[in-house]
Amino acid sequence: MRYKTWESYFYPETYNPATGQGTLRNLYGERDAKALARMEYGDxxxxxxDLVHGQVRLPRTxxxxxxxxxxxxxFQDVYEWAGxxxxxxxxxxxxxxxDVHAGQVDRYLNDVHRLVTGTEWxxxxxxxxxxxxxxxxxxLNQAHPFREGNGRTSKVFMxxxxxxxxxxxxxxxxxPEVWNQASMLSGPDLGRYEPVPDSLVPVFRVIAQPRATGPSNPSADMGRSAVRASYPQVTTEVTRRSSGATQQRLSRRPGRGQGSRGVER
Structure with missing residues (x-):
């Protein structure tokens, strides 16, 4: 894999070691992060x-x-590492x-598959x-499989x-702020593997709307919501993992902290 280090994802001339941020390498050759965000959003x-209106059909596995x-x-028009x-x-x-190096991405995605296929939707x-x-x-959110574009991908998958x-x-x-906050709070407690979806349940109560014709196979009736699944933003919100970020998880959910749910499996 070409992208094995944090810095390798960025154009060297745009990378700031102090912040760990810069402009992601892209197929446009665009060095300006704000311009890249606009171009990425459009494409x-x-x-x-195409996906939500059934013009492209992906296998539902x-x-x-x-x-x-x-x-x-x-993201095929934007990044060479799309997919x-x-x-x-x-x-x-x-x-x-x-932790991508510990195989956790596949483990979480295997859990996603188990949950979807084991439910009588x-x-x-x-x-x-x-x-x-x-x-x-x-x-799926805890897996966060990709360097960028996890939110848009997850919403289409859902x-x-x-x-x-x-x-x-x-x-x-x-x-969007409510969605992001609920997503953040759904992460595992410190030392645990399992996400905690409680904060997301009220959100899905709101966004889940009755389908007029019952279960659907074609995606043409999925509406326009996934098209608006994201807003043009500079891709600097995601940072490399740090021990400080892990420690902050101790206090982010009242009543749930170290030792409350044991040790990671």
Missing amino acids: TSARAY YDAAHIRAIHGYL QYRGVNISKNVSTFA ASLDHEEFSRASAEVFAY EHVAELSRFTLDFSRVN
Whole structure:
């Protein structure tokens, strides 16, 4: 893999060692981070439109290959590593994601596959669907398989999961800040492996909307929400994993801290 170090993802002339940030290498050759964000948003939105309106049909295997195929399609115009796992560990705010070197990305994605295929989605009522969806997303979010574009990929994947049910997902019904906060709080407690999806359940209650025709196979009725799954932002929010980020997880959820749920499996 070409991208084995944190710095290797950036153009050297844009990289700031003090902040650990710069402009990600991209297929446009664009060195300006803000310009890259706009270009990325435009191209991935067009690709997402293809996916959610059934113009491109990806195999619904609900596994790592499925998730990588979504990312590969969305970001094929932007990054040469589209559809490939990240080669470095990352964190965001106080969230520390799966250790790619320890095989945790595949482990979490295997859990995603198990949860999706082991659920009778067509029989779930609104509350059951909200809880099941929150659990699936919590594991997928903790995997965070890619260096960039995890949010957009995850939302399209969840739309594909919703096809199996009597509900659709309208992400435009939730404020991005609320979504990001709930996602952050769903991470595992310190020393634990399992995500904690409780914070995501109310969010999925809001975005889960009844489907007029019941479980759907085609994705044409998935609506426009996945197209608007992200907003143009400079890709500097994700940082390399640090021990400080891990330590902050002790206090981010009241009543749940070190020792509350044992040691990681």
